[in-house]
Amino acid sequence: MSIYDFKFNTRKGEEVSMADYKDKVLLIVNTATGCGFTPQYKELQAIYEEFKDSGLEILDFPCDQFGHQAPGDNEEIHTFCTGRFGITFPQFAKIEVNGEGALPLFKYLTDNTKFEGFDDANPFTKILMTVVAKKKKDSSDIRWNFTKFLVDRQGNIVKRFEPTADMAKVHDFIKEELAK
Numbered sequence: 001m002s003i004y005d006f007k008f009n010t011r012k013g014e015e016v017s018m019a020d021y022k023d024k025v026l027l028i029v030n031t032a033t034g035c036g037f038t039p040q041y042k043e044l045q046a047i048y049e050e051f052k053d054s055g056l057e058i059l060d061f062p063c064d065q066f067g068h069q070a071p072g073d074n075e076e077i078h079t080f081c082t083g084r085f086g087i088t089f090p091q092f093a094k095i096e097v098n099g100e101g102a103l104p105l106f107k108y109l110t111d112n113t114k115f116e117g118f119d120d121a122n123p124f125t126k127i128l129m130t131v132v133a134k135k136k137k138d139s140s141d142i143r144w145n146f147t148k149f150l151v152d153r154q155g156n157i158v159k160r161f162e163p164t165a166d167m168a169k170v171h172d173f174i175k176e177e178l179a180k
């Protein structure tokens with residue numbers, strides 16, 4: 001199975017195939033509108049504006065599985081993100097990323113990566129460690145909102161970034177991947 005075999009819905013319910021993104025570098029993100037990491041939308045938009053003409057696509061999947069931090073419907077979430085952060089990258093229907101109801105794309109992403117650990121330099125790390133302490137340490141499940149997966153032009157998962165990852169490092173990995 002390849003990453004290009006997966007399908008999912010737009011925020012308006014239309015089916016989309018990952019095959020539509022062949023030959024692109026992808027940053028796939030599970031997001032939430034009421035999270036301490038929500039300001040990353042601004043950084044994601046800046047990265048998108050810098051690299052979209054070089055072949056980058058950011059695929060945004062709102063998720064309400066962590067602390068009920070994406071409570072709105074698809075249109076409310078989209079209106080918030082475009083109005084507050086000016087996002088122009090594709091935003092899809094709200095999904096689950098873990099468990100039986102997980103979108104198969106995210107099941108594939110987590111089955112093929114490992115939890116990278118939280119960045120100790122991030123002020124949210126201590127809070128997250130107490131919130132996610134009950135999760136299995138060896139689990140590859142997504143621990144929180146704004147986990148990111150970098151995929152190369154051939155559909156290979158290059159890197160997983162936990163929500164506490166320094167966005168400058170995310171930027172640099174994307175830049176490096178686009179240069180290949």
